[in-house]
Amino acid sequence: MPIHDWTRVPAGIFHHFHHAWIEEISRFLNRGHLPEGYYALAEQLAGRLGPDVLALHAGAAGNGNGKGAPVQGHSPGGVRVAERKPKARFHIQTLTETETYxxxxxxxxxxxxxxxxxxxxxxxVSPGNKSSQNRIGSFVRKEEETLAAGIHLLIADLFPPTPRDPEGLHRAIWPDREDGFEFNPAKPLTCVSYVSDPLPEAFIEPVGLGDDLPEMPLFLTPEEYVPLPLEITYQAAWNEVPAYWREFVAKPA
Known part of the structure; x- marks a missing residue:
């Protein structure tokens, strides 16, 4: 199945597809495609890596003893924003809809x-990851921190370069121009697998609209990886997109 032009749809539609693709990759890996002892979870990672992400312990969530996360709801005496907006000359929202997704x-x-x-x-990659200098800077820093923490990384970026990553996200994450990588404008999208090691490595597959997605190595150690077929998981996620939007994306622009 060819890579589609996801710049044509609203951010919420790609977010739906993104969620489905992440779930399909998790399912694939957990169906016998990881060595014994390993497992895959679909997890929300907002912001920088912290202890709650790096370590997962049984019983870490709130267990009814009052030590869990605070309850989100209406407090007595509080004013609902939907009923009466706070008065201020300026109201600044830090995230656009695209960045929120x-x-x-x-x-x-x-x-x-x-x-x-x-x-x-x-x-x-979501479009909001590259929508501003601040957002792409945050994304790149998170990926650098991930690799520095000893975590191997596979990234699929199906969105074209922006003025903030004119040669794609790999060059933003890995700025060493002596690494032999040459950006190809005919294949501006990127699938890249990084090996976290004192001497890190990158395996890069440039792709373009209409191409089939490659099988990529997902490293578990610097010497061991499992093959991850992005194409079949992409196709399974595509089938979960509402028919209207599948037809909209697939038809010629």
């Missing part, structure tokens, strides 16, 4: 059952 996006997180620590991650 990017902040809500999930990733596939590979953990090991011995201590449930994060081993690897699969991320699918």
């Amino acid at each position: 990017a902040a809500r996006a999930k990733a596939v997180v590979i953990r090991h059952a011995s201590d449930h620590s994060v081993i690897a991650m699969v991320e699918i």
Whole structure:
């Protein structure tokens, strides 16, 4: 199935597809395609990596003893924003709709059952990840922190370069121009697998609209990987998109 032009749809439609694709990748990996002891979860990763992401422990969530997360709801004496907006000369929203969907996006997180620590991650880029210098800077820093933490990384970016990443996200994450990678404007989209190691490595597959997605290595250690077929998981996620939007995206522009 050819890669579609997702710039043609509203951010919410791609977010729906993004969610479905992440789930399909998780299902594929958990159906016998990971070595014993490894498992995949679809997890929301908002902001920088923290201890709650890097370590997952049984019983970490609130257990009814009052020590869990605060309850979100209406407090007595509070004023609902929907009923009466706060008065101020300026109201600044830090995220656009596109960026809000990017902040809500999930990733596939590979953990090991011995201590449930994060081993690897699969991320699918959302348009909001590249919508401003601040957003792309935050995304790049998170990927750098991921690799620095010893976590292997696979990224699929199906959105064309912007003025903020004119040669694609790989060059933004890995700015070393002596690495042999040459950006090809005819194949401006990127699938890249990074090996976290004192001497890191990158395996890059440039792709373009209409191409089939490649099989990519998902590294579990610097010496071991599992093949991840992006094409069949993409196709399964595509089937979960409402028929109207499938027809809209698939028809010629």
